[in-house]
Structure formats: C-alpha cells, structure tokens
Amino acid sequence: MSSELRRSTLPSRFFWLLRVWLCAVMLLMPIGASAQDADTSTDISSFVLTKEGAPDYLAWSRVAERGERVLEIGRASDQALSELRSEIAQWRGLFKSAQDENSIRIDTLKTQLATLGPEPEDLGSELAVLAQRRKELNAELSKAQAPVKEAEESYARADFLVREIDSMLRTRQTDQLFKLGPTPLNPAAWSTAFAALKKTFATAASETRNAWGSDAQRRDLQADLPVTIALLVIGLVLLTQSRGWLIRLGGRLRQMRKGPSRGVVGFVISLGQVIAPMLGLSAFLIALNLAGVLGLRGQAIADALPAAGLLFFVALWIGTRVFGAEASHASLYLPSSVLRAEARINVTLLGLLLGILVVLRQVGAAEAYSESTVVVLAFPVLVGASVLLVRMGRLLRRHLGAQDSGNHSAFRTRVISGIGRVCEAVGFVSPIAAAVGYTAFAEALLLPTILTLAVLAVLEILNVFVKAVYATVIRADDEIADQALFPVIVSFCLLLAALPLLALIWGARATDLAELWAQFLNGFQMGSTRITPRAFLVFAIIFVGGYAATRALQATLRSSILPKTNLDKGGQNAIAVGTGYVGLFLAAVIAITGAGIDLSSVAIIAGALSVGIGFGLQTIVSNFVSGIILLIERPISEGDWIEVNGQMGYVRDISVRATRIETFDRSDVILPNSDLVSGVVTNYTRGNSIGRVIIPVGVAYGTDTRCVETILREIAEAHPMVTVNPSPAVIFQGFGADSLDFEIRAILSDVNFMLSVKSEINHEIARRFVEEGIEIPFAQRDIWLRNPEALSGGATTPKADLADVPAQNLTRDSFTVEDMNGEGEGDE
Structure with missing residues (x-):
C-alpha cells in the first residue's frame, strides 16, 4: 500500500478529528491543522x-x-x-x-x-x-x-x-x-528506527544553528526583537503559571459564593486552564516563527505541537474536573484522595502519550519513515497507553462501579463497571496485537477507546454543569436539580450531538454521516406520501399550536364563561372536557392536512388493524364510551356521595376512562366508567342533599312502650338537622330476643351529616333514658348443662341433684355448679 494511503488510514484521522472538535469546544482556532x-x-x-x-x-x-x-x-x-x-x-x-x-x-x-x-x-x-x-x-x-x-x-x-x-x-x-505488518519486536528494526529518529532531531538542530548564524536572519530578528521577546515571555508565563493562577482564582471565587452557583463559577474558570496554556503555546510558536530559527524538520515538529499540547492540557482539565482533589468537586466519586490522585495522573499521562504519538506521526509523515520504523517508534507509546488504560479500567470497575445505590443508580453502576471491563480488555488486547504485527488494528482499537472515554468524560462534566446552572436559575439545591427533568433532556441532547463525533472516532467517514443525514432529510415513504422531517416539523408546530389554543379555550370556559351559566358543576365539566377532545381532534386533522400527509392509502391497513386493536382494547373502549355517556347524561356529578360495588365516597373527578371517588377514610378509589353505567349505583345526593337516617333503639322488656315512643320523638324533633315536614317517625318494630325494638326514622336537611346526627341523637337517648330510668338491656341467654359431671373432674353428679341448681344463677357471663360434696366451683 502506498504511503499516501497509509497517511489516510483510520488512526491518522483520529488525531485530526479530536484536534478540530476540542479546538471548537475550547473556542480556539486549530493551529497547523491539516485535514486529510x-x-x-x-x-x-x-x-x-x-x-x-x-x-x-x-x-x-x-x-x-x-x-x-x-x-x-x-x-x-x-x-x-x-x-x-x-x-x-x-x-x-x-x-x-x-x-x-x-x-x-x-x-x-x-x-x-x-x-x-x-x-x-x-x-x-x-x-x-x-x-x-x-x-x-x-x-x-x-x-x-x-x-x-x-x-x-x-x-x-x-x-x-x-x-x-x-x-x-x-x-x-x-x-x-487487518493488514499484517512488521512486528515491533524484531531487533533488526530497532537500530534503524532509532537512527532515523536521531537523524531527524540532529537535522532539525543543524537547521536551527544554520538559520541562527545567517546574517539575514539576524537582521530580521533584530527588526522583530521586541515583539518576539514579548511573545516569548507571554508564552512562557502562560505555559508555566496560568494554570496555577486560575486554580487559585477559582478557589477564591467559589468561597465567595454559596450553593450550586459555586459549580457554575468553577466550571467557567476551569475552561481557562485549557485556553490560557494553549494561548501561551501559540504565542511561543509564533515567537519562534518570527525568530526564524526553525528549519524544515523543526517546523514539522512545531506544527504537531499545538495538537499535542491540546491533548495534554485537555487531559489535565478532564482529570481535574472528573477526579477533583476534593470529593465535593469531583464529577465521579472515588473513596479516597489517593485514588483520585492516581486517576488524575493516569488521565494526564494518557493525554501526554497521545500527544507524543501525534508528534511521531507528524514527523514520520514529513520524513517519510518506513513502515517498520513507524511501528517500532509507536510501540512503546501504545504499550504505555494500554497500561494506563488497564489501570483506569480497574479504577472504574473496582471503585466507581462498586458503589451502592446511595451514591449511584443501579444503571449507572452497571454502565461504569461495563466501561471499566472494556478498558481492561482493550488494554490487554492492543499491545498483543501490535506485537504480532497488527499495529493498525491495535491503534484502531486503543485510540478510539481512549478518545471515547474523553468524550464521555466531557459529557459527564457538562451534565454536572447543566445541573448546576439549572439549580442556580431556579434557586434550588442540588437534590432538586438531580430529580428535575430539564437537565436530563439537555444532557440527552448533548449525548445525541456527540454521536456523530463518536461515529467518526470509530472509523465512520464524513461522507457516511452525510449520507445518513441525506436519508434522514429524504424521509420515508408511507403509502403515497413521503414523511420528511419538514412535514413532521410542520405537523408538530400546527398540532402544538392547536393544542395550546384548545387548552386556552378550556381555561376560558372554566374560569369566565361557564361559571356565569346555570349549569351545575358536572355540566360545566362535561362541556369543558368535550371542547378539549373536539379541539384536539381538529388540531390533529388540520396538522395532518397542513403537513401534506395523505393517509387515504393506509386506510385499508388501518381498518385491518382496528379489528385487532378493537379486541385488545375493548375494555378501554367500553370505558371511554361509558365516560362520554356519563358526561352527557350526568347521572353523577363531582361532589356527589355515591356507593357502587361496595365502595362509598364522594366523586372527585370524572374522566373519559375512569371516575375517581374519595372514600371517608381519605383514600382515592378509581372506578372504571363501565361499572358506573352498567352496574348499580346509589347516589345519596343526586339533585339535593336531603336524605333519611334510621336509628335503631332497644329497651328492656317491661318498659312502657308509649313513654319510650314519646321520648324518642321529642329527641328527634329537637335536633336542628331533622326536617319538620316530613316530621320524624318512631316505629315500634317488634319484640326482639333480648329487647323491645324501636326505630327513629327522620329526614335530614343534609344527608352528608348522617353520622354526626346519629352520634348526637344516640348521646341524647342515653342521657334521657338514664333520667327516666329506662334500661337498655344486654343480650340474655339460658344455659343448660348436659354433662355436669365433666366440670367436677370426672365425679358423677346425679341428674336429680342438678335440678336443685337455681336457674336464675345461670347468667350470661357466668354460672356456679356445686357438686355433691360441695368442693368446687367452675366458671364459663
């Protein structure tokens, strides 16, 4: 394969992609970026x-x-x-x-x-x-x-x-x-590789010395000497001191603020830990270019330094933000400061090794190194990165992935543990593959894994930042922000935005993503209509507008128009709910029409599906139709006291599927509307709140029944909740087993107070009966013993002697049996 093809392989593009993306994130212009x-x-x-x-x-x-x-x-x-x-x-x-x-x-x-x-x-x-x-x-x-x-x-x-x-x-x-190349373990290639690298740096130093000794270069340097010195000083100061200054500044600003705003300030200040050193590196390189001391080889090395420096400083920033020195400042939890320091060191060294690999690749391309030389020089870097990746995987799996649900959710724990295992596996496989000769495969496996970890870390940092911003805006604490939906939506959108970058990292070409985007914009065919994102957006806008208009109309009806009519509360609710359903239906029809979606071609399919859906949802449809009947006929209304299927309470809400009643013990019961339409429903307050109360009363035998009737009537008529017309009635029900049974039957002006009226009348009955000397009896029972000898420990008691026991001594609560010898007494 040609050298041009090797330079356009997957691992070479990773560094360019990472450089471009991170520069855009940090608001820096990529220096010396060469996109292949x-x-x-x-x-x-x-x-x-x-x-x-x-x-x-x-x-x-x-x-x-x-x-x-x-x-x-x-x-x-x-x-x-x-x-x-x-x-x-x-x-x-x-x-x-x-x-x-x-x-x-x-x-x-x-x-x-x-x-x-x-x-x-x-x-x-x-x-x-x-x-x-x-x-x-x-x-x-x-x-x-x-x-x-x-x-x-x-x-x-x-x-x-x-x-x-x-x-x-x-x-x-x-x-x-998957091309098998030369192995880096071949000792014959070591001397050639190190000799080539030594020659490159020696040539670069020689070119610098020659340029420094040139008279023309000295004149140019003297002309630009003030600017060059200023840039060198600025660059060195920013490279060596800016990060420490910003860390101290961030600490002071956080101490001056309270609550979630500390996290917002800390994140904004932390961005300077990347921007300031990169500006310093840029100033330093510009000064070297103005001095003109760089030759061709030196310029090739200098062109690779911005990308290498960006990788290093971003790795420093990620390590500090994700594994902070203080547990409260860390995005991911580690139990001790030693483990957090180890994680920061591992992340920083990974960035440093990736930067060295970028420089090697850039120099190798400029010097046209042989494939064996590139493999030998890159192998130690790959091994070091693999070791660091294994260490990071163990930290994630053993410490982050082992946290209980008090610190992390179960899903988060499994994800972190899974990422740790993947890192360990990649860290073991990559150097073995590179040692065998599959260097391209090793790089294509190792480098995307590291870059993916970096992207996920940045997403985690942004997730914490979004929560802090949300908590600051709504002036809430961190716990409320953790449970809020808005930060979750924003973080999910950030994850979606990172998917194209992850696809590029793992080998997808820009044209592949462009093709997917073109297919997405082209939409999909449904019948004779093509559904495109534009059509969906038009549908969403029209439907949301119709939905908002419908809700506004419902609110106006409920608050301004319907209260001024003579309709009861149930009728007002029926009109408002019906208006909502009609509005939503019209909004959907108008949105479909406005988007240009023709559903006539799918009418047959919809008809076939409706049969199966009808069987599966027949209960829901039945409840829906029953809800419409309830809203139209209104046999019950909100606030009614009803009893259905043994459930008694007040109707609190009537929807199209179910009705909610509140029982007297303050619990909510959801009843399907079909039960209210097809079942037996008792409505105690339908139309008015008048209702009857029945209070049973028992008196002892021998009591004057007319006197009892008079007393009970006086008590009922004296109660303020009992109506005068019709007047209360006292009924002598009959002769009970233990008492003479009476009933007070009275009509109450408000049946909702039935229990309190019963209680007050019973209190008054007890007081008047005590004053009149009327006894309220307890239950009477006669007990006959068939085997009295069992009560005397097996002694036989003649039946004739049992007749001598007075019957009045055998009461409801106890009885006494004396045996023939008069020795014992038994209770039951």
Missing part, C-alpha cells in the same frame, strides 16, 4: 445544464459510465474514488431537485382527469367528447411526467454508484485495518 479529508467538493458549475435549465443527461451518462468503469477495474486510489463520489453525489442532488419539476402541472392534470371520473371498461360506452378530452389529458400528463421519470431513473443510477463507491472504500479501510 476523503471527499473533495465539486463546484456546481461542473454540471452541464441544457438551455431550459434541466440536467444534461448526455453529460451525466458519460460520468456514470466512467464511474462504472472505475468500479469495475478497482485500481483507483482512495483520493480519486472520493473525488468521483463527490461529483456523482452532486449529480444525484441535482436529479433529486429535478424530480419536483412540473409538479404543479402534473397535479393539475391529475385533478382534471379525476373530474372526468374513472375510465369505463367499455371504451365505446363513453361520450366521444369525454373520451377525446381524456385522451388529450393523458397525453399531456405523460409529456409532463417524462422529465420526472428520467430524473428518477438517473437518481437511482447515481445513488447506486455512490453506494458502490462507499462499499469499496469501506472494504479497503477494513483490509488496511
């Missing part, structure tokens, strides 16, 4: 258009034939394939636009044909005028659709070629990834 992009854009002017502005299909045919030949031969370089793909992709975009040509004319002709009705099976049965007109319209429609059909055919051909080129590039990438 596989796609080279083709200007739109390269397309050949006809005078009418349509694509020149003859020119496209030549391009397509050239692409087919290139794919058939399969010898073109990656760069040539990428350029060809870019050209064909832009042709494809032109054909996509051409498919919308004559759309208005085509729709008009179809409408005209529809007005003529369906074409009859018997051609002779139609009027000659209509047949002639139908023939003319069909001819015009075919003519209008011809360019569209040609564009569709060309689009399909271009899309096939693009996919074939992508497949070939991915195949080459896979072959390069």
Whole structure:
C-alpha cells in the first residue's frame, strides 16, 4: 500500500478529528491543522445544464459510465474514488431537485382527469367528447411526467454508484485495518528506527544553528526583537503559571459564593486552564516563527505541537474536573484522595502519550519513515497507553462501579463497571496485537477507546454543569436539580450531538454521516406520501399550536364563561372536557392536512388493524364510551356521595376512562366508567342533599312502650338537622330476643351529616333514658348443662341433684355448679 494511503488510514484521522472538535469546544482556532479529508467538493458549475435549465443527461451518462468503469477495474486510489463520489453525489442532488419539476402541472392534470371520473371498461360506452378530452389529458400528463421519470431513473443510477463507491472504500479501510505488518519486536528494526529518529532531531538542530548564524536572519530578528521577546515571555508565563493562577482564582471565587452557583463559577474558570496554556503555546510558536530559527524538520515538529499540547492540557482539565482533589468537586466519586490522585495522573499521562504519538506521526509523515520504523517508534507509546488504560479500567470497575445505590443508580453502576471491563480488555488486547504485527488494528482499537472515554468524560462534566446552572436559575439545591427533568433532556441532547463525533472516532467517514443525514432529510415513504422531517416539523408546530389554543379555550370556559351559566358543576365539566377532545381532534386533522400527509392509502391497513386493536382494547373502549355517556347524561356529578360495588365516597373527578371517588377514610378509589353505567349505583345526593337516617333503639322488656315512643320523638324533633315536614317517625318494630325494638326514622336537611346526627341523637337517648330510668338491656341467654359431671373432674353428679341448681344463677357471663360434696366451683 502506498504511503499516501497509509497517511489516510483510520488512526491518522483520529488525531485530526479530536484536534478540530476540542479546538471548537475550547473556542480556539486549530493551529497547523491539516485535514486529510476523503471527499473533495465539486463546484456546481461542473454540471452541464441544457438551455431550459434541466440536467444534461448526455453529460451525466458519460460520468456514470466512467464511474462504472472505475468500479469495475478497482485500481483507483482512495483520493480519486472520493473525488468521483463527490461529483456523482452532486449529480444525484441535482436529479433529486429535478424530480419536483412540473409538479404543479402534473397535479393539475391529475385533478382534471379525476373530474372526468374513472375510465369505463367499455371504451365505446363513453361520450366521444369525454373520451377525446381524456385522451388529450393523458397525453399531456405523460409529456409532463417524462422529465420526472428520467430524473428518477438517473437518481437511482447515481445513488447506486455512490453506494458502490462507499462499499469499496469501506472494504479497503477494513483490509488496511487487518493488514499484517512488521512486528515491533524484531531487533533488526530497532537500530534503524532509532537512527532515523536521531537523524531527524540532529537535522532539525543543524537547521536551527544554520538559520541562527545567517546574517539575514539576524537582521530580521533584530527588526522583530521586541515583539518576539514579548511573545516569548507571554508564552512562557502562560505555559508555566496560568494554570496555577486560575486554580487559585477559582478557589477564591467559589468561597465567595454559596450553593450550586459555586459549580457554575468553577466550571467557567476551569475552561481557562485549557485556553490560557494553549494561548501561551501559540504565542511561543509564533515567537519562534518570527525568530526564524526553525528549519524544515523543526517546523514539522512545531506544527504537531499545538495538537499535542491540546491533548495534554485537555487531559489535565478532564482529570481535574472528573477526579477533583476534593470529593465535593469531583464529577465521579472515588473513596479516597489517593485514588483520585492516581486517576488524575493516569488521565494526564494518557493525554501526554497521545500527544507524543501525534508528534511521531507528524514527523514520520514529513520524513517519510518506513513502515517498520513507524511501528517500532509507536510501540512503546501504545504499550504505555494500554497500561494506563488497564489501570483506569480497574479504577472504574473496582471503585466507581462498586458503589451502592446511595451514591449511584443501579444503571449507572452497571454502565461504569461495563466501561471499566472494556478498558481492561482493550488494554490487554492492543499491545498483543501490535506485537504480532497488527499495529493498525491495535491503534484502531486503543485510540478510539481512549478518545471515547474523553468524550464521555466531557459529557459527564457538562451534565454536572447543566445541573448546576439549572439549580442556580431556579434557586434550588442540588437534590432538586438531580430529580428535575430539564437537565436530563439537555444532557440527552448533548449525548445525541456527540454521536456523530463518536461515529467518526470509530472509523465512520464524513461522507457516511452525510449520507445518513441525506436519508434522514429524504424521509420515508408511507403509502403515497413521503414523511420528511419538514412535514413532521410542520405537523408538530400546527398540532402544538392547536393544542395550546384548545387548552386556552378550556381555561376560558372554566374560569369566565361557564361559571356565569346555570349549569351545575358536572355540566360545566362535561362541556369543558368535550371542547378539549373536539379541539384536539381538529388540531390533529388540520396538522395532518397542513403537513401534506395523505393517509387515504393506509386506510385499508388501518381498518385491518382496528379489528385487532378493537379486541385488545375493548375494555378501554367500553370505558371511554361509558365516560362520554356519563358526561352527557350526568347521572353523577363531582361532589356527589355515591356507593357502587361496595365502595362509598364522594366523586372527585370524572374522566373519559375512569371516575375517581374519595372514600371517608381519605383514600382515592378509581372506578372504571363501565361499572358506573352498567352496574348499580346509589347516589345519596343526586339533585339535593336531603336524605333519611334510621336509628335503631332497644329497651328492656317491661318498659312502657308509649313513654319510650314519646321520648324518642321529642329527641328527634329537637335536633336542628331533622326536617319538620316530613316530621320524624318512631316505629315500634317488634319484640326482639333480648329487647323491645324501636326505630327513629327522620329526614335530614343534609344527608352528608348522617353520622354526626346519629352520634348526637344516640348521646341524647342515653342521657334521657338514664333520667327516666329506662334500661337498655344486654343480650340474655339460658344455659343448660348436659354433662355436669365433666366440670367436677370426672365425679358423677346425679341428674336429680342438678335440678336443685337455681336457674336464675345461670347468667350470661357466668354460672356456679356445686357438686355433691360441695368442693368446687367452675366458671364459663
């Protein structure tokens, strides 16, 4: 494989991707960034258009034939394939636009044909005028659709070629990834590799000495000496001192603030720990360029330093933010300061090794090192990075992944433990693969894993920052922010935004992502309608607007209009709820129409599905229909006291599926509406709150019944809740087993106070009966003993002697039996 192809392999692009992304995050301009992009854009002017502005299909045919030949031969370089793909992709975009040509004319002709009705099976049965007109319209429609059909055919051909080129590039990438190269363990290659590296630095030093000794260079240096010295001083100060200054500044500012705002201030100040050193490094390199002391080799090394420095300083920042010196300042929890310090050191060294690898790759490309030399020089770096990755994996698995649910959720614990295991596995496999000779595979496995950990760490840091900002804005504590939904949504959006970067890190090409985005924008076909993101966005906007308008109308009805009518509360609620359902239905219909979605083609499928859904959801549908009946007929209303299926309480809410009642013990019971429609419901307060109370009373035998009746009537009539008309009644029910049974039957003005009225009347009955000397008896029982000898320990008691026991001594609570010898007494 050529050196050009090796420089465009997957691991080489990782460093460029990381450099560009992190520079954008830190608001820095990438210095010396060289993107080896596989796609080279083709200007739109390269397309050949006809005078009418349509694509020149003859020119496209030549391009397509050239692409087919290139794919058939399969010898073109990656760069040539990428350029060809870019050209064909832009042709494809032109054909996509051409498919919308004559759309208005085509729709008009179809409408005209529809007005003529369906074409009859018997051609002779139609009027000659209509047949002639139908023939003319069909001819015009075919003519209008011809360019569209040609564009569709060309689009399909271009899309096939693009996919074939992508497949070939991915195949080459896979072959390069699993290519067996020279092993770094070959001692014969060590001397050559170290000699090449030594020669590079020796040549760079020689070029610097020669440039320093040049008279022209000295004059240039003297002319720019003040600026050069100022930049050198600024660069050295920022590189050596700025991070410590910012750490102390952040500590002081955090001490001056309280609550979640401390985290916001700490995050903002911490960004300077990357920005300030990078500015210092940039100033230092600019000063060296002004001094003109760098030769070709020195310039190649200097061009790699910004990316290497960015990796190092970002690793420092990630280690400090994720594993802070203080547990309260760390995004991830570690139980001791020693473990946190170890984690920070591991992260920093990983960044340093990646920076060294970037410099080696840049210098190797500039010096055209042999493949064996690059492998030997990169192997120690890969081994060191693998060891550090294993150490980080063990920290994550043993300490972060082993925390209980008090510090981390179960899902978070499993994820962290899983990440730790993956890091350990990659750390063990990568150096073995590199030692065998699969260096490209080892780098493609190790480097993306490290960069993925960096991306996940940045996402964790941003997650903590978002929670702190949210808590600061709403002036809440951290616990409330942890339970809030808004920070979760923001963090999820950040994760989605990071997915393209993760795809690029793991080997996806920019053209692959562009292709996915194009397919996403193209939407999907549903019947005769294509659902695109634009159509979905229009649908969402119209529906949300209709939903908001419906809720506003419901609020206006409930607060301003309905209270001024004579409708009861249940009727007002029925109108408001019905308005809501009608509004939502209209909003959905208008949104579907506005988005241009034609669902007529899926009506048959929807009809078939409705049968199965009807069987599965028949209970829900039954409750829904019952809820509509309840809202229309209103046999019960909110606030009614009802009893259904043994459940008694007040109706608190009536919805279309279920009704909520509040029982007297303050618990909520959800009743399906079908039970209220098809079952037996007792409504104690329907229409009015008048109801009857029945109070049973028992007196001892021998009591004057007329006196009892008079007393009970006086007590009932004296209570303020008992109505005068109809007046209360006292009923002598009959002769009970233990008492003479009476009942007070009274009508209450408000049946909701039934229990309190019962209690007050019973208190008054007890007081009056005591005053009148009327006894309220307890239950009376006569007990006859069939085997009295069992009570005397087996002694026989003649039956004749048992007759001598007085019957009045055998009461309800106890009885006494004396045996023949008069020795014992038994109780029951």
